[in-house]
Amino acid sequence: MKIVVCIKQVPETNDVTIDPVTHNLDRRGLAGVMNPFDKNAVEQALQLKDADSDAEVVLLSMGPDDYAESLREGMAMGADAGVLLSDRAFAGADTLATGYVIAQAIKQIGDVDLVLFGRQAVDADTGQVGPIVAEFLHQPQITYAASLRLSGTNEVTAERLLEDTKQTLVATLPAVVSVRSELNTPRYPAPRNIQLSFAKPLTVWHHDDLDLDDSRLGQAGSPTIVTKVYAPEPVKRELTPLTGTPTEAASQLITALKTRQLI
Amino acid sequence: MSKPELWVIAERRLDHVEPTTQQLITKAKSLAGDQFKVVTILLEATTDHLENELTAYGPDEIRIVRDDRFPTATDAEHADALKQLVDAYQPNSILFGATITGRSIAPRLQAKLQTGLTADCLDLRFDDDTLVATKPSYGDNIMCEIICPDHRPQMASVRPNTFVATPATGDATITTATVTFHPVDRLKVTTARPVVNTATTVGDANRVVALGRGAASATTIDTATKLAEKLGGRIGVSRPLTDQDRFTHDDQIGQSGNTIHPELIINFGISGAVQYLVGMQDSQTIVAINSDSHAPIFDVADYGYVGDAQAFIAALLAQFN
Numbered sequence: 001m002k003i004v005v006c007i008k009q010v011p012e013t014n015d016v017t018i019d020p021v022t023h024n025l026d027r028r029g030l031a032g033v034m035n036p037f038d039k040n041a042v043e044q045a046l047q048l049k050d051a052d053s054d055a056e057v058v059l060l061s062m063g064p065d066d067y068a069e070s071l072r073e074g075m076a077m078g079a080d081a082g083v084l085l086s087d088r089a090f091a092g093a094d095t096l097a098t099g100y101v102i103a104q105a106i107k108q109i110g111d112v113d114l115v116l117f118g119r120q121a122v123d124a125d126t127g128q129v130g131p132i133v134a135e136f137l138h139q140p141q142i143t144y145a146a147s148l149r150l151s152g153t154n155e156v157t158a159e160r161l162l163e164d165t166k167q168t169l170v171a172t173l174p175a176v177v178s179v180r181s182e183l184n185t186p187r188y189p190a191p192r193n194i195q196l197s198f199a200k201p202l203t204v205w206h207h208d209d210l211d212l213d214d215s216r217l218g219q220a221g222s223p224t225i226v227t228k229v230y231a232p233e234p235v236k237r238e239l240t241p242l243t244g245t246p247t248e249a250a251s252q253l254i255t256a257l258k259t260r261q262l263i
Numbered sequence: 264m265s266k267p268e269l270w271v272i273a274e275r276r277l278d279h280v281e282p283t284t285q286q287l288i289t290k291a292k293s294l295a296g297d298q299f300k301v302v303t304i305l306l307e308a309t310t311d312h313l314e315n316e317l318t319a320y321g322p323d324e325i326r327i328v329r330d331d332r333f334p335t336a337t338d339a340e341h342a343d344a345l346k347q348l349v350d351a352y353q354p355n356s357i358l359f360g361a362t363i364t365g366r367s368i369a370p371r372l373q374a375k376l377q378t379g380l381t382a383d384c385l386d387l388r389f390d391d392d393t394l395v396a397t398k399p400s401y402g403d404n405i406m407c408e409i410i411c412p413d414h415r416p417q418m419a420s421v422r423p424n425t426f427v428a429t430p431a432t433g434d435a436t437i438t439t440a441t442v443t444f445h446p447v448d449r450l451k452v453t454t455a456r457p458v459v460n461t462a463t464t465v466g467d468a469n470r471v472v473a474l475g476r477g478a479a480s481a482t483t484i485d486t487a488t489k490l491a492e493k494l495g496g497r498i499g500v501s502r503p504l505t506d507q508d509r510f511t512h513d514d515q516i517g518q519s520g521n522t523i524h525p526e527l528i529i530n531f532g533i534s535g536a537v538q539y540l541v542g543m544q545d546s547q548t549i550v551a552i553n554s555d556s557h558a559p560i561f562d563v564a565d566y567g568y569v570g571d572a573q574a575f576i577a578a579l580l581a582q583f584n
């Protein structure tokens with residue numbers, strides 16, 4: 001069984017500021033780390049591998065060369081190999097263009113049974129790349145999985161938590177699954193595995209290594225444009241007093257919460 | 264020439280309509296002006312009548328597709344049906360609720376249409392016929408505006424409870440449309456059980472009942488726990504309460520605890536120290552109950568009651584029952 005885990009590298013902290021002069025995001029001095037949700041996906045893949053020693057776990061990331069750090073981190077956790085998709089032509093991609101290149105790379109890797117994604121990247125926060133890749137691969141998707149196990153030679157069973165429903169889903173492989181963070185606690189790389197990881201293959205694929213339609217890449221292949229980035233104004237609130245006896249006040253609150261569709 | 268269409272994709276929540284759908288209809292109507300026709304797309308079973316929960320909000324049209332497989336259809340099956348409708352009617356824009364379901368179906372449809380989708384928006388406006396969507400990033404620390412100038416339809420998912428649904432006049436025309444349902448045999452929903460509360464920690468709860476030093480007795484905590492259950496939420500605490508056996512650091516809200524932004528937080532007996540406020544002031548709706556009318560927590564609250572925490576919790580719980 002071959003499992004691909006897609007990982008993104010993100011700034012170490014979410015405390016980013018806006019440069020008051022250029023109005024750009026000030027990311028100076030922010031080290032990159034593996035997107036925390038993606039560690040849950042790596043952990044899930046490793047648990048499947050623990051249960052099936054024939055399984056192979058390949059990490060896949062699209063980004064600049066320094067994304068290799070996250071791939072190394074994932075290999076130190078226990079993944080078998082890493083593939084970095086790095087090319088100027090891929091830069092400035094929105095979720096659609098990102099999903100396209102990742103899907104083409106998964107086809108190139110070949111014979112992939114299961115593709116795992118994190119819940120969302122903690123910087124842009126969209127959670128869109130997983131379903132986009134699933135569509136491009138014409139595969140079934142299970143999003144927001146709260147548990148995942150192999151339930152047959154060619155089948156996975158997952159639980160998925162919707163707002164007020166817990167579903168059990170059974171997918172025939174190949175399939176795409178994105179995972180919630182509650183699913184597991186990611187392991188720390190053991191010193192021995194860190195040592196071993198340096199011998200593991202980290203392949204870099206550039207534009208010409210993949211079968212790509214140039215019009216679908218990077219900024220040119222991205223329908224969306226970020227036109228403005230700014231620091232949010234603190235929400236201005238106006239206090240509505242609840243008055244009278246506790247019973248009267250509680251009843252006013254219930255009416256207000258119903259208007260706001262909170263109950 | 265007929266007006267271009269602005270779509271709201273209706274979502275089901277158990278046997279009802281997901282409230283975000285109604286909120287989006289109200290917002291879409293205010294955006295549409297004379298420029299767009301607001302159409303709600305509803306995929307439901309032949310015996311369903313979810314449109315009855317939508318007409319009061321006054322969309323121009325509710326377009327229904329009926330098939331008994333829709334209530335349990337998977338994301339890909341939904342996206343496939345919506346793609347057929349988009350091809351047939353060519354809407355200008357499509358809005359989804361940024362619920363788990365919406366955030367799973369919308370990007371799948373986006374990929375089929377090869378267009379732009381802005382995620383989890385907090386505001387929307389039109390600049391001519393281009394949708395300008397405002398979305399938070401970096402854990403809500405940064406806002407950005409995103410447009411999709413050259414592709415139609417343009418798509419956005421909108422965070423639940425961002426807009427308030429308001430009943431409106433206007434006769435919604437109810438029409439039906441047909442699509443071919445393409446079943447995907449490789450994925451099956453084998454069970455679906457309603458759960459009151461999917462939150463496992465205060466960090467991912469949508470509703471939080473927060474307790475401070477003025478709401479720390481065993482009776483108050485018991486009553487508050489029942490209230491949290493009724494709301495489908497969790498208990499969170501200010502730092503002093505983490506000294507109690509019943510709570511740990513994981514339950515703490517604030518600078519040295521969890522930063523949360525639930526849809527609703529009700530604060531009982533919490534003064535509102537800055538270290539507490541930074542952990543919760545971005546919550547959508549904030550309620551505070553405190554015996555001291557000058558407590559700083561009231562400065563960030565939408566609703567406030569000056570009085571005894573225990574008496575208020577008991578009265579509130581009684582009215583929920």
Ligand SMILES: Cc1cc2nc3c(=O)[nH]c(=O)nc-3n(C[C@H](O)[C@H](O)[C@H](O)COP(=O)(O)OP(=O)(O)OC[C@H]3O[C@@H](n4cnc5c(N)ncnc54)[C@H](O)[C@@H]3O)c2cc1C
Pocket residue numbers: 005006007008009035037038041060061062063093094095096098102116117118119120121122123124125126127128129130224226379380381382398400407409
């Ligand atoms: C402030 C800001 C806001 C943005 N908003 C939008 C928007 O609303 N719509 C839009 O289309 N684009 C948006 N983008 C662009 C978007 O960030 C990029 O397309 C990015 O490459 C992928 O999207 P994401 O970060 O949201 O990942 P998500 O879709 O949240 O990531 C989900 C999962 O996909 C995998 N994954 C994501 N990126 C990669 C990668 N590079 N390599 C390997 N695996 C990956 C990981 O498993 C991850 O957990 C925004 C960018 C910025 C800077």
Ligand SMILES: Cc1cc2nc3c(=O)[nH]c(=O)nc-3n(C[C@H](O)[C@H](O)[C@H](O)COP(=O)(O)OP(=O)(O)OC[C@H]3O[C@@H](n4cnc5c(N)ncnc54)[C@H](O)[C@@H]3O)c2cc1C
Pocket residue numbers: 474475476477478500501502503504515516517518519520521531532533534535536537538539542552553554555558570571572573
């Ligand atoms: C570095 C640092 C980090 C910190 N981090 C955090 C943090 O992460 N989270 C945190 O919470 N605190 C934190 N603190 C502590 C913080 O400064 C406050 O001391 C704490 O938040 C106070 O908790 P409280 O509001 O429950 O208690 P108090 O400040 O004692 O307030 C109790 C409130 O209850 C009201 N009250 C009393 N009786 C009743 C009644 N019967 N009915 C209704 N109201 C009543 C009172 O009027 C009062 O306003 C931090 C402090 C420091 C220095």
